[in-house]
Structures are given as C-alpha cells and as structure tokens.
Amino acid sequence: MWISCSVQPMQTFTTTHLLVLYAWRGLDQQYGFPFDGYQLDTTFVALNSSTNESLPILGLRPISSTNNFNPYVRFDTRTQAFNGSDAVVMSRTMEMGFERTGFARTYVLTLFIVNWGLTAVVVFITVSAISGQEVTESILLLPISVIVTIPALRALWDGAPAFGLLLDSCGTFLQMVIVSICSMFLVIQIGLNKPEKKPGIEKTNNEKRQDLANKPTQPVEAAPSASQPRPWRVHSSDEKEPLSNMPLLGSQEFV
Numbered sequence: 001m002w003i004s005c006s007v008q009p010m011q012t013f014t015t016t017h018l019l020v021l022y023a024w025r026g027l028d029q030q031y032g033f034p035f036d037g038y039q040l041d042t043t044f045v046a047l048n049s050s051t052n053e054s055l056p057i058l059g060l061r062p063i064s065s066t067n068n069f070n071p072y073v074r075f076d077t078r079t080q081a082f083n084g085s086d087a088v089v090m091s092r093t094m095e096m097g098f099e100r101t102g103f104a105r106t107y108v109l110t111l112f113i114v115n116w117g118l119t120a121v122v123v124f125i126t127v128s129a130i131s132g133q134e135v136t137e138s139i140l141l142l143p144i145s146v147i148v149t150i151p152a153l154r155a156l157w158d159g160a161p162a163f164g165l166l167l168d169s170c171g172t173f174l175q176m177v178i179v180s181i182c183s184m185f186l187v188i189q190i191g192l193n194k195p196e197k198k199p200g201i202e203k204t205n206n207e208k209r210q211d212l213a214n215k216p217t218q219p220v221e222a223a224p225s226a227s228q229p230r231p232w233r234v235h236s237s238d239e240k241e242p243l244s245n246m247p248l249l250g251s252q253e254f255v
Contacts, residue, residue, distance in 0.1 A: 034108045054089035068104040126182040143183035
C-alpha cells in the first residue's frame, strides 16, 4: 500500500545568487541566445536556533521555472562547512543549471525565421525588376516597411540581451544590409529612372485594351434597303437616270 502526503513549508526565505559567466574570446553565454546556459553553485546550512547545532538536509530541488529559465540540478551532495565560530557543521552543496524554456526558444526562432522571410520577399522583387519584369512604383513601400519591421520584431525577443548576439550577426545585421541595398536599387531603377514612352513604340496588351475601352463609340448609318427608292438625276430632256449607273469617284459611296 502506497501512502502519499504533501509537506507544507513552515518557513520560507528568498535569497539572491550570482550566476557564473564563462568568457570565450570576450564573449559570454549570452552570445548564444536563446541557447545560452548558466550555472549556480550554492551551499545550504540548517541550524537549530536554540542549540545552534546543524541539522541534516536531505536534498535540494528546484520547484518551478523563473524568468523563462528552466532550472535543473547537476549534482546534490552532503558536505561540511564552517560556521562563524570555526566549528564544522553539516551542509548541503548543490550545483544548478539554467537554460531557456522550450517556448521561449520557439518564440525567438519563429520571429527570426519571419525576418528572413520578409528579406527573401524583398530580394525576389529586386531580382524580378532586374530580369525585366514589370514592377509598379507602389511596390517601393514594401522594402521601406520591412526595414522598420525587422528591428521591431527583434525587440519582441523575450528576454533578449543587447544587440550583438549570434542571431544578430547571422540575422538582423545581414537582413538590414540586404534590404537596404535592395531598396536603393529599386528606388534608382524604378522610381528615378522610369522609362518614358516614345512615339512609334508598340503598346502593351494592357494599354491597347485600355485605349479600346476609352475609345468613344460612333453611330453607324444603315445601308439603304432594296425597298427604298434610289435617287435620280434629272437631265435637261426630262430623262431620269438612276445614280447607280453613274461612275463613282474612287471608292466613295453615296447613301
């Protein structure tokens, strides 16, 4: 038979510890955000307030994550320490590790991929303009908006340190440079060097359809039917001759 029980703490306390940072060529763990990890070494001592004797500590465990960090225990062992009177007391030493939670990593990587997606769209538009495809002037607003969007999405990274991370070196910095170059090319090629239409150049299909739609319609006169009388030319001898027998001037027809 298994019996489960829960223990409620009678006393709680809050303490502050410093995380250990390891530098590599002037770069610490923050450079690898959001895959940065930290460690913490701490020793706990429990004393009886009435007898000032040390009490044994069975174990130490973290109970929850904090600030988007997931703590875990690397090792937990029983040790001995010295108190204020240089007496040896029983203690418990624990080494804890901290790493970003899975949700925080997924969130940051999703925004990182979205920034590269926006950069790819701007590059595709620029390549289309280079290849001669028709690109309207309204498309110039997209690169400008992307330049503003990239640092805005960078600011949404949860708990991100200052600029200068690994994701900035292979992401934000390159994205801003690529989008800026593409924007300058589109402004010069499309905005400033817009080709003028010269006479004699064949219009495109869209322009032909537009001209045909704007062309005013003219009324068409109906040809005379067989039942209608033909006009007659009167001679001095009162002899009538139909005009149909008269020679026509060129291809002109009379109605």
